[in-house]
Amino acid sequence: MSNRYLILEDGSVFQGKAFGAPVQEKFGEVVFNTGMTGYQETLSDPSYCDQFVVMTYPLIGNYGINRDDFETITPSISGLIVKQATEYPSNFRKEWSLNDYFKQKNIPGLSDIDTRRLVKTIRERGTMKGVMVDSIENLSEIESNLNDFTYRNDQVKRVSTVKPYVVPGKGERIVLVDFGMKHGILKEFTERHCHVTVVPYNTSSDEILQLKPDGVMLSNGPGNPKDVQEGIDLVKGLMGKVPVFGICLGHQLIALACGADTHKMKFGHRGGNHPVKDLRTKEVWMTSQNHGYAVTPESLGQTSLTITQTALNDGTIEGLEHEQYDMFSVQYHPEASPGPQDSNQLFDLFLSRINGGIIHA
Template identity: 80%
Template sequence: MKYMSKRYLVLEDGSLFEGTAFGASCDEQFGEVVFNTGMTGYQETLSDPSYCDQLVVMTYPLIGNYGINRDDFETIQPAISGLIVKECAEFPSNFRNEWSLDEYFKQKNIPGLSNIDTRRLVKKIRQNGTMKGVMVDNIEDLDACRKQVNEFNYKRDQVRRVSTVKPYVVPGNGERIVLVDFGMKHGILREFTERHCHVTVVPYNTTADEVLQLKPDGVMLSNGPGDPKDVQDGIMLVKDLMGKVPIFGICLGHQLIALACGADTHKMKFGHRGANHPVKDLRTGDVWMTSQNHGYAVTEESLSQTSLKVNQLALNDNTVEGLEHETFDIFSVQYHPESSPGPQDSNALFDKFLNKIKGGIIHA
């Protein structure tokens, strides 16, 4: 077996998991321990900026079996803190394979942990909620390590760290879209370019005046990591743009729209992370399977005093999955219609957004 060195995971409740190291060496790697239920799509998961500062546990037992290819990345530089799996495939097999998971993680300086009881770990998270954890190669004093984990405080600037620093343009002949990058997956950009849109990607702290100077036909608010209440620039941007241009929000963008309209958000017990989450459209009765990755949700009770109406709910726990503004051309979803990975049931939402733009209905 190629990966022989030991590696440990210590949780804030004192639990210790001993396994095998792969990827980069690891003196100390702190993060929020979360789990993803996808059977495939680990490459898109590890390169999704929304996993910034998180140690991600894959519930499917065999990860890395089709390797890493050059096409399926959702960002150039992954922001994930570490990956935890039952078994890391040593010899991947796929015609697109370029690197093994171990080789890629070494390139990107990301540690991985394998050969632990991921079922036990995930059950613990489901029972107790997401927890702080640390991944280490050596433990000299377990009690001191446990104390460090409990004293560790999450950073609050994830969006700043994963957003683009400067605006850039992806030219097209269609509608002019400003895509605000809060931790954007490349899949979102791909959906617009496939529809021939002219897309300008801007940083998270771009002001409404700067956006409107670009003369957009519509504004897209991307996904992103962390607590939406920490992204005050995004909340203010939405407030200042409402009624001036059509807006579509995904994931974090969905939460920022809710906060800008006076609603509230809350941290979920263990969140939604996977590619098999059923969502019901309350208007049509249709049920879509969706790809999701979020640890916060819009508090439904807080919407009563706003102009936002719930139009979609998660069937597993009845959390808010879709919102639409009663007056302005604004709508949002908590899941990922661009998939990557996951089912493409809701991909037509990008067409819905472009149809709103083409309709020219902009409320002053």
Template identity: 60%
Template sequence: MKRLLVLEDGTVFEGNGFGSERDSIGEIVFNTGMTGYQEILSDPSYCEQIVTLTYPLIGNYGINRDDFESITPFTGGLIVKEHSLFPSNWRSGYSLDEYLKMKDIPGLSGIDTRKLTRIIRSHGTLKGALISGNADPAEVLEKLKAIRLPVNQVERVSAKTPYASPGRGRRVVLVDFGMKHGILRELNKRHCDVVVVPHNTSAEAVLQLNPDGIMLSNGPGDPKDVPEGIEMIKGVLGKVPLFGICLGHQLFALACGADTEKMKFGHRGSNHPVKDLQSGKVAITSQNHGYTVREASLLHTDLEVTHLALNDRTIEGLKHNSLAAFTVQYHPEASPGPEDANGLFDEFMELIETKRKVGNR
């Protein structure tokens, strides 16, 4: 099945279609990880994005039942150099092609993914369309230039009602802006009594759950499109210890008076070096974000930069100078990938304990 990729700059790639036969329009992004395609496809932060994987062979270990980051994938499409038709792994339940058909996600293979990645790096993230090989690229290009991508991704991927993941330890309210299951797994591993709440839950409703700590999850899109989350963070800051990841980090910055901006092509991969400015140590991290906190906007806030990306010096971590709150732009819960930063969850537990001891005096 012939399939075309049309970019808004007029570039057209012709390759082989696999997975779903439907057409798809979305932002074209690239991920540099060598493994983890199952987690990438099921990561809600890729909502309606068409993901290009730079590693040349994808699908060789198949799809298994255990490594999903969400039950329902929201990815708009997948582009690879080559996809494996016959996976070989003892955990494999079905092939990549079978999974994409099952979840109605279109795929494209047989194109030069290095060339596509270089275009994105040169021009910045582009809109693109995966279409049938029989379609007219010129007609699609006009539609592509005129279309405005949706801004309600967080509303689409967030939980609709609260639910509990019971434990006998500290009560943590996890605000779901597009939560990866890895975050929930790390909290459960530490015996936390977790209550997951929707993205638009008010500060009053969060505090009524009597949490020991509040976790702000990752999620898709522009943080400025989530005003409910920003207002909620303003209402809970200083009352309960807070830890934010990725979109949660950006929302925390906005709630504290800082600003965010869209990056040229974002960070997506599992080998990004980040420096801890306090210890001087460098961690290799997993990342997936297209927005960043503007460093100049921190000048008149109570926020301090704790981590920096060594590749481009963008902000990767913040803490509040007087309140019990810290955030990181990268993913300490990542799997597969480096677990260098996994200890941040333990730091969150220690922050909760310190706050509880002070409160009991």
């Protein structure tokens, strides 16, 4: 394998081996994921749009890539960074190796670097811009281009579905707003026999209400929630008119629509081992998370939102519920793709509330 390099905006240079597609100069935000399994779901999660993902678990690709575990058809990840990329995976479901799949999808990968050092750098200094290159002969020019690079703010537009589509069912009629939806969310509703209409991120509240839904699901998605004004306006138009459940970005959009604020975290939560405490039942759930922004606690004072769950590691707000309207949200991923299934019951809770149930989030 040929050499490949990752250069961070603080000047750090990591030399390793290339796999996947060739790259001249590719930029992105460098983040890390602590999951020990589920790399296929991670690399196909639309919430990683424009990001280089560092896997803290050292061996990635050992069970290959299969046709079943994708969270989207077209990955939008900028690149994957691992300690060791398995060249010859072994699993009865394997269709491709990680290297072969990345070549197909034109995604660059970097292996054989000190991922512990890289993750420690991110934890100490926060997420930062990075560039992946196959040559550093013109290092000063590369660093100059990296300094000039600015993040795009149209990630949701790029990963959302362009046109509405329907997954028929005989149960509750759910409108699922696609801000960068993981297929796992759709799967949870179809397994419960729901009739699901998936709509683009910029669908208006009037258009959704014309569909006469029993409930509206706000999906996960990439980027800064403040860049998704269409989603904020949508939530404002739905409040009090139909039950609403938000996940991840959907959670943040609900907070912004209700007058709260959000902020960028130092290095975010990404992985399947994040403990969350329910403030009502006192239960603790292990959850799957992927977010770099969070709701600002101090901003909730003038809103009608109540905190229902918090992260045990750092106190981040993990659950909200509206005091007047039938609307609640969680910051993590109850569809667990990948991750533990402790919070999968939230989909049943949502359907129960649609049907007049009195269970609280």
